[in-house]
Amino acid sequence: MDKQTIEKNLTRVLEKTDFKNLGTRRQGKVRDIYTQPDKIILVSTDRYSAFDRNLALIPFKGQVLTQTSKFWFNQTKDIIQNHIISSPDPNVVVVKKCSVIPIEMVVRGYITGVTGTSLWTLYNGGQRDFGDFTLPDGMKKNQKLDSPVLTPTTKSDEHDKPLTTAEVIEDQIVPAELWKQLTDIAIKLFKRGQKVALSRGLILVDTKYEFGLADDGKLMLIDEIHTPDSSRYWQADSYQARIDAGKEPQNFDKEFLRLWFKENCDPYNDKILPPAPADMVAELSSRYIQIYEQITGQKFETDLDTPIAERIKKNLTSFNI
Ligand SMILES: Nc1ncnc2c1ncn2[C@@H]1O[C@H](COP(=O)(O)OP(=O)(O)OP(=O)(O)O)[C@@H](O)[C@H]1O
Ligand SMILES: [Mg+2]
Incomplete structure (x- = not known):
């Protein structure tokens, strides 16, 4: 996905969900976790967390995380069984509840x-x-x-x-x-x-x-x-x-946004944080997409029409939410 498309979609983000009847809801740093007696529904949001709080919403991050994880669970299933039961939506996995x-x-x-x-x-x-x-x-x-x-x-x-x-x-x-x-x-x-x-x-x-x-x-x-x-x-x-040459390796860098907050406010103490600069958010989103594509060798595809929460709700209709 090109930078322009990302810039046009900066508000197309999933901050949090509050689905009723999906199970007991708990909010992790990045995921919303709905627990049922035998399974858990893990919804990856677009939260970017550091300093124990949410700093920004990064478009497509939730989908990238879900899809990257699914790719790797599949690549390693001969080594150990994993918790995946199904994936009814690009941001969601249904998993076996474990201790x-x-x-x-x-x-x-x-x-x-x-x-x-x-x-x-x-x-x-x-x-x-x-x-x-x-x-x-x-x-x-x-x-x-x-x-x-x-x-x-x-x-x-x-x-x-x-x-x-x-x-x-x-x-x-x-x-x-x-x-x-x-x-x-x-x-x-x-x-x-x-x-x-x-x-x-x-x-x-x-x-x-x-x-x-x-x-x-x-x-x-x-x-x-x-x-x-x-x-x-x-x-x-x-x-x-x-x-x-004494240089740092070329890495997937998401630190720059964390550092921006450190330099521009007190993320440990300030009650309200300044909004992350739009160009930085777009850059980070683009990096998440690129690393996903490089790891999996697949193009990142997503539906840009339906709001994410609405799409998830539709994809989870069999769960009666
Ligand atoms: N199959 C599973 N059974 C039970 N718990 C699970 C399962 N898979 C993941 N979890 C838990 O769900 C949570 C995932 O949410 P998220 O990554 O947002 O949490 P987190 O803020 O990193 O949480 P934590 O600090 O507890 O690791 C984690 O606490 C993880 O331990
Ligand atoms: Mg975690």
Whole structure:
């Protein structure tokens, strides 16, 4: 989709939904979650969240996330069963309701990042022992790791805390046998992700997985997988030349909008935020669409006529909403 079409459709966004009779409604950062006894309806909205609040609405983001995730669930279903039951609308998936394993399974293939908990920040600050693995001296920022590493964290509403195998077992978060299964599967999923991404000219740098247990006790991959919100991607062709020249890899960058808010207001404290500049919103939307097209090799298609909420309602008529 070209930039002009995006600019004409800046108000064609889904902020939130409030469907009646679809189940118990809960609002996540990005998704509206409707829980029924045995299934969940996940509606991806166009919310762009940072600083624990919604900063802007990015056209087509909800559809991009849903479709990217669906692509990857399909690409990995031989490794592990996933929660998808059906997808009645481009922004919606109906999934098996699971009890969520309270661990974010973070996998990293490269030593990078800028936040306090990122691998590069910790390494650059002198840390070599990461509990389940150690790293040698002399590594450079954005270098590939010899093999992918797992840096799991707790899944909590407050700040995610790093976890080691010893802690998972001692604190009895999951039984040892299940933990072994989770770690094996997370690494396998990541390797598959890297292989498929590379065939599209992309490096899958790092990601996080969530798992759950279905009613019958079966382990399932849940939530989202390898989306641009849950993963970092770099362009493969320019990677080596750029790091050799001391430059950052060419990445899918959505930070610029977050930074704009940081520079133009106090997103932690201000009650009301200034509206995001239209050209930035259009740019971010265009980047989401481009990364979707590159990952999946498919053109992004959407119906521009019906308002999104109306379309979803129509597509969910069998749910009596
Ligand atoms: N199959 C499933 N069964 C139960 N819960 C699920 C399932 N798939 C996803 N979820 C949960 O639904 C929510 C998805 O919504 P969203 O991504 O907006 O949430 P979030 O703000 O990231 O939430 P959280 O901070 O709890 O991860 C997540 O809390 C996720 O754990
Ligand atoms: Mg989430």
